[in-house]
Amino acid sequence: MKVLVTGANGQLGKCLQKHSEKFPELEFLFESSQTLNITSVESVGNYFNRHQPDFCINCAAYTNVEAAEHQKELAFQVNSEAVKTLSQSCKTHNTKLVHISTDYVFDGNKLSPYIETDTTNPINVYGGSKLQGEVMISETMDHFFIFRTSWLYSEFGHNFFNTILKKANEGAELNITTEQIGTPTNANDLALFILNLIKENSKAFGLYHYSNQGEATWYDFARLILEEKQLEKDVNLKATFSYPTKAKRPKFSVLDKSKVEEAFKCKVPHWRESLVGLLKEVNSEEFRS
Ligand SMILES: NC(=O)C1=CN([C@@H]2O[C@H](COP(=O)(O)OP(=O)(O)OC[C@H]3O[C@@H](n4cnc5c(N)ncnc54)[C@H](OP(=O)(O)O)[C@@H]3O)[C@@H](O)[C@H]2O)C=CC1
Numbered sequence: 001m002k003v004l005v006t007g008a009n010g011q012l013g014k015c016l017q018k019h020s021e022k023f024p025e026l027e028f029l030f031e032s033s034q035t036l037n038i039t040s041v042e043s044v045g046n047y048f049n050r051h052q053p054d055f056c057i058n059c060a061a062y063t064n065v066e067a068a069e070h071q072k073e074l075a076f077q078v079n080s081e082a083v084k085t086l087s088q089s090c091k092t093h094n095t096k097l098v099h100i101s102t103d104y105v106f107d108g109n110k111l112s113p114y115i116e117t118d119t120t121n122p123i124n125v126y127g128g129s130k131l132q133g134e135v136m137i138s139e140t141m142d143h144f145f146i147f148r149t150s151w152l153y154s155e156f157g158h159n160f161f162n163t164i165l166k167k168a169n170e171g172a173e174l175n176i177t178t179e180q181i182g183t184p185t186n187a188n189d190l191a192l193f194i195l196n197l198i199k200e201n202s203k204a205f206g207l208y209h210y211s212n213q214g215e216a217t218w219y220d221f222a223r224l225i226l227e228e229k230q231l232e233k234d235v236n237l238k239a240t241f242s243y244p245t246k247a248k249r250p251k252f253s254v255l256d257k258s259k260v261e262e263a264f265k266c267k268v269p270h271w272r273e274s275l276v277g278l279l280k281e282v283n284s285e286e287f288r289s
């Protein structure tokens with residue numbers, strides 16, 4: 001089976017590249033923003049005509065939540081218009097689409113985990129553009145999987161986990177917000193889950209929530225990183241209720257995973273276990289190098 005990965009040099013794309021070696025039965029086409037710009041209708045059309053992939057995992061996205069507030073057009077171009085283009089090519093070539101969306105499609109006013117049928121109401125531009133991308137897919141095609149995830153982190157790229165480690169190593173004081181409750185999600189878990197569903201050639205199409213289990217504030221997340229790295233005594237970590245930002249963020253965005261666990265007969269890992277596992281892996285890599 002031929003699997004196209006767009007945005008392959010981003011965080012999730014790199015996790016997919018890392019784990020792809022465990023799936024020798026799949027043939028991968030990893031394309032970065034340089035080799036396949038999904039906003040170019042012509043490039044996407046030509047690419048699909050030439051390669052005819054069986055699956056397309058769309059990891060390409062505009063993900064800068066703060067900058068999206070003043071780059072609305074660009075955010076919608078990448079997260080919505082280009083997703084429509086991809087869906088149309090997928091439909092034409094009978095390619096199954098795996099697309100990633102976000103907890104930021106919700107306004108955060110709920111007090112219990114969000115299920116897939118809960119009303120969406122994005123409160124920032126990024127969330128609005130991602131919701132519009134979901135709509136483009138469901139209006140265009142049937143053979144799609146949309147996974148809404150949250151607070152992705154990994155050893156790759158720019159994310160909260162790497163920011164905390166970097167700031168801690170610089171000995172910076174850390175003021176971290178307790179205003180949001182959500183779930184940090186190890187992008188390696190999501191990557192492995194997606195690769196397994198492709199290997200199984202799953203036909204359980206639809207919209208799902210996939211984040212790690214449990215809930216946390218960004219402060220809880222930072223604290224566990226520092227504790228596990230035994231840096232908590234060296235770094236001045238302070239909880240702050242309000243950390244001023246341009247974009248509004250949902251105060252509560254925990255996702256309910258019942259649907260995904262039932263449909264794919266899988267057990268989603270808890271965020272704490274997954275974080276501890278990744279830190280052990282990263283530490284042993286550091287030790288080897
Ligand atoms: N990060 C998170 O916390 C969360 C992410 N998500 C979703 O998960 C998905 C993966 O996110 P993540 O890997 O973290 O994001 P990244 O920002 O790490 O990666 C996105 C990638 O998309 C590429 N890209 C941007 N524009 C285009 C374009 N026009 N054509 C092709 N590629 C493009 C970027 O390339 P370049 O850098 O060269 O522009 C980058 O490599 C996204 O859909 C995101 O919305 C959902 C919830 C949480």
Ligand SMILES: Cc1cn([C@H]2C[C@H](O)[C@@H](COP(=O)(O)OP(=O)(O)O[C@H]3O[C@@H](C)C(=O)[C@@H](O)[C@H]3O)O2)c(=O)[nH]c1=O
Pocket residue numbers: 063064065066101102103104149150151152159160163174175176177180218243245249
């Ligand atoms: C760097 C930093 C951030 N914060 C706050 C700001 C914000 O409320 C929260 C997280 O900040 P970040 O900028 O890392 O994360 P943010 O851009 O909000 O992350 C989001 O990205 C998109 C792509 C998603 O889809 C979401 O699921 C979510 O992961 O932590 C602090 O409190 N202290 C700090 O030192």
